Amino acid sequence: MKNFDINEDPHRRFNPLINEWVLVSPHRAKRPWQGQNETISTEELPKYDPTCYLCPGNVRANGMNNPQYESSFVFENDFAAMKQDEIIFEDDIKHTFFKAKPEQGISRVVCFSPRHDLTLPEMEIADIENIIRTWQKEYTDLGNIKFINHVQIFENKGSVMGCSNPHPHGQIWAQSSLPTQVEKTQNSLKSYYDKNQTTLLEDYVKAELKAGDRIVIENDHFVALVPFWAIWPYETMIISKRAVNKITNFTADESTAFAKILKQLTTKYDNLFNTSFPYSSGIHQSPTDGLIHPEWHFHMHFYPPLLRSATVKKFMVGYEMLGESQRDITPEKSAEILRQLSDVHYKSLVK
């Protein structure tokens, strides 16, 4: 019998945002890897690619031409997962086992830059501020549409995340329902707020700043940290220090600080394995259902799949799908590694 050492012993941690546990196996990072390696493109990209359907002036799948855009550019997804059509729905389809209901939604693509070869860490702060302004405009415009109650802003980066085009871009899926993960988060945020009159994340950020060992970056208005309950090896969250519930409520200073922390975090990510680091990221913020949501607190999740190198990822498979998420390195260790990485992008050193 020995005393519990969270840095050494297998344990479970609790995620209060979605009320789920994660299994942490600190000792397991040592096992040898004989499995699949990802192919990572190291190809130098051109500034403009005539075959890219996202580059300025080029033709998209639907036959339309992109404008000669100079900063960001937004268009409707040609293969949207949802449609705007209003559907008449008879509730008798409702059945214990066969419960279904139509869903209305709009999907958009947001090109981050006219440059085919740039990613967030390689852009200027002013360019990232411009992306933030685009997200604000889209959140407002889509949120104002009567049937849209939730606006999900996200980015899939890298072929290992199913992204088919390296041109820097993200997506927005706006819809009538709260998606499952958001609904879980909302329930947790709401019950915490009702009890404490502060947001869960306001108090969480304070506790993390005090603890210190999971903090990756801190500036005047934001913190980037590896959550205590992180699932992915280098998962992080950017959380606003102030309890601001949506991106449109940022002050000018907050927008700049958010742009800076985005650049800094993604630079560290690229520097981790000297590669354009793949991830899915996305913003969780207040629904657009017309209600006031004082319980909501702006945050952005980063879920990167890589574990050991530019080519070896963490597989969330059998046990994880049937049992629960499992990680092989502690969040504290990951935070330490990320914290110590340079803020200067590795590519700029080579040149």
Added chain:
Amino acid sequence: MKNFDINEDPHRRFNPLINEWVLVSPHRAKRPWQGQNETISTEELPKYDPTCYLCPGNVRANGMNNPQYESSFVFENDFAAMKQDEIIFEDDIKHTFFKAKPEQGISRVVCFSPRHDLTLPEMEIADIENIIRTWQKEYTDLGNIKFINHVQIFENKGSVMGCSNPHPHGQIWAQSSLPTQVEKTQNSLKSYYDKNQTTLLEDYVKAELKAGDRIVIENDHFVALVPFWAIWPYETMIISKRAVNKITNFTADESTAFAKILKQLTTKYDNLFNTSFPYSSGIHQSPTDGLIHPEWHFHMHFYPPLLRSATVKKFMVGYEMLGESQRDITPEKSAEILRQLSDVHYKSLVK
């Protein structure tokens, strides 16, 4: 305005086993794919591979020799995610945001066959019955250990599922807590049983057999179907017709029928894209916490990642991670495709 057509219109479906929704976009299967393709090994495997650490007689990472086993063979995982050590745990680590507790567990590897080159669909029924007996023995032995309250039997098949060795094998992770997904399932099964005095899956199977359009295979004792709420393109569940709560309660006839449906389902999977079809599968059944669990009903999940071909998978990324699971083909369509596939393995036709 048009009437809701579940085969055409985007909609959400509800999964009563874990109380979560899934977004279904029937029209989206048409979008072109320019993204990552998986590399699928088509290499003919030898019956015995001197470099394989699972083949009979070979040496494992820990220096131990495998016996010259002739059917199945079980050993402790050399890189287990949990350990058996009892850990002294002071509850003061419990904190709103930093909630953690040590977890005890045992991980085992189950080799399905001494033959390096066989997979489930290529084995004889008698060989599969032998694997089922091995699972029964492990469920009993592990379940009888005082600190083990749950035994998770699963298989990761194919390099795309993080499986590093083609030698046919599965795993068992047995532990003191109920893993997250199992706990969710247990809650749903329990509240259904308390209300109806029948198991949720007993009634679900009846409803599915009546509907017919999601059934893939039916025999005297089991049904293989694409659940109404399936997430993965060709996800299936094998469910016992009788409300049997664990594998050790199978009759002899049920064991044989289970072996048959396992062979038939995995054969159809291989025939879908003429490839050794990757998936993670696993059994959900009664916990081993010493309580009677009349609410539990034996079932096995199959989560295969492939969508369009042997090399194009469905990426569960940005929207799915941040919002909710999304699928591009209806469960009814998938079931129809699987149902119509031959029960004769494509490789046996070539020979």
